[in-house]
Amino acid sequence: MQYFEILKSDSGSKARTGVIHTAHGDVQTPAFLPIGTKGAVKSITSEELKFWGADIILANTYHLWQRPGDALIYKAGGLHKFMNWKGPIFTDSGGFQVFSLAKMRKVGEGGVVFQFDLDGRTEILSPEKSVDIQANLGSDIALILDDFPGYPFEYERSKESIALTKRWAERAIREYQKIVIDGDPINPGQKLWGIVQGASFPDLREQSAKDMVALGFDGFAIGGVAVGEPHKEMMKAVESSTPFLPESAPKHLLGVGTPFDIVQAAARGCDTFDCVIPTREARHGRLYVNQRQETSDKKQIDGYATIDIRLEKYKEDFTSVDNNCDCYLCLNHSKSYLRHLFATGEPLSIRLATMHNLKFYLNLMQKIRTAIQYDYFGDMVRNYQEVVGSK
RNA sequence: GCAGGGAUGGUAGAGCGGUCAAUUACACCUGACUGUAAAUCAGGCGCCUUUCGGCUACGUAGGUUCGAAUCCUACUCCCUGCA
Secondary structure, eight states: OSSSSEEEEEEEOOOEEEEEEETTTEEESSSOOBBBBTTOOOOOOOHHHHHHHHEEEEEEEEHHTTOOOHHHHHHTTTHHHHHOOOOOOOEEEEEEHHHTTTGGGGEESSOOEOOOOTTEEEEEEEEHHHHHEEEEEEEEEEEOOOOOOHHHHHHHHHHHHHHHHHHHHHHHHHHHHIIISSSSSTTTTTTEEEEEOTTTTTTHHHHHHHHHTTOOOSSSEEEESSOOHHHHHHHHHHHHHHSSSTSSEEEEEOOOHHHHHHHHHHHOOOOEEEEEEHHOOOOTTEEEEEEEEOOTTOOOOEEEEETTTTTGGTTTOOOOOTOOOOSSHHOOOOOHHHHHHHHOOHHHHHHHHHHHHHHHHHHHHHHHHHHTTTHHHHHHHHHHHOOOOOO
C-alpha cells in the first residue's frame, strides 16, 4: 500500500483529499493536528480527541526529553501507550524550540547547545539526538532537526539556515536508518520527514525543497513560517516550496494557523497542519464561531469570527456560543455559563472552551475535505475568511 | 445619652500638609496569542485635549496654610463599647 494515497485532486487548485497510512492508523487529509506538546492536549483526553474526529496529534521532542525523559517513555512502551492514544502521533524535532528559546541557546554545526528551562542543565540537541529521542517516543511521523532564524526574514541568514538544515538532514537520515531500520525501535513503522526552510525567498525555498527531495524523505514539512510574518509572506513561502516537492508526498505546514491560513494553504497543496491557536486561545477566552456574511450583492458566504467570552456583555446571554456547532459546550451550555466559569476561574472553563475550538478546527477540516470531494472547494477558498466587526 | 473609630475613584482598601488625579487588588475595557517556557502577556481605566496642558475631585459646609484627601470647627451618616 502506498504511504500516501490521494483520493481526489481539486480541479481549480493544488488541494487534494487523501489518506496517510501510518503504523497506528489512517489520517484523512487535509487534517489538523491538535497539539499535545508534553504528551497531552491540554485538558482533553485521548478518548475525547478520537471521538471528535482527530486522526492524529502532535507532541514535542524537546519537552518530553526534558520531562519525563524519552528513556522513561521507552520503558512505558512508547508514547502511544504512555498517554493511551492509539492513533498516529507526529513529533516535532525540537527545531522550533531552537528558535523560541533563543535566549538560552547557541546554534552550531553539531547542534544546539542550550540550557533546559526547568533545571538549567546544559544539553546538546543534535540531529542524531533528536532522531534518537523520537525513536524512543515511537511516533509515527518524526521530523528532522532544522534551523530557522525567525522573523523578519533575512536572505543571508536564511541561506545559511537551509544549508545547515540540509547537513543536519543528512545526519538525521543516517541515524534514522541506524535505529529505525536496522535497530529495534519502539515503532518500526516510524517515518522521518524532511523540513523545507528558506523564509519567503523563492530561490531558497526551491533549493531547500530540492535538497530534501534528494534525500528521499517519505513526507515533507514546510517550516519557518507563522513567526509573525504577514499572511501573504506565509503563502509565498508555501507557493515557493510545494512545486518542488513530489505531488505524491504528504506535506505538512508547521505551526499554521488561523482558519483562513489553513484554507489558503490547503489550496496551495498542504495536507496537514498543526497550531496552538485553538487550544491556547481557548484558555484565554477566545472562541471561534461560524459566521455567515452578506456581501454587497446580498450573497451569503461562509466565514467565522471570534468572541471573547469573558466580556460582560455575555453575562446574561443564555444562548449557545455557536448554534451551528455540535460540540459538547454548544449542545449543553450557554455563553452566560461559560463566562461565569471563566470569571470564577473554574478549570471547566478551559476544558469547555478547548473542546469547542478544537471541534471548530476539526469541523473546518471536514468542510475542506467535503468541499474538495464535491468540487466546490474553489468557492470555499474565495469566500472563507474572518468576519471582522460582527462579534 | 456617653466614649471611641470611620466616611477616598465601579467595589474593597492604602495614603495622613506639598513629589496625589491619588499605591494596590478586584471589576471593567483594548490589544496580543500561528512546529505551546502561555489557564499567559501588554496597555487603558475622573472629565476635556493628539501632545503640552487645563478642569473637577477624597461625606457636607466652613476655617488654618504659600499649599489640604491629609490639620481645625460644625453638621450628616455609619460602626464599636458603655448605659
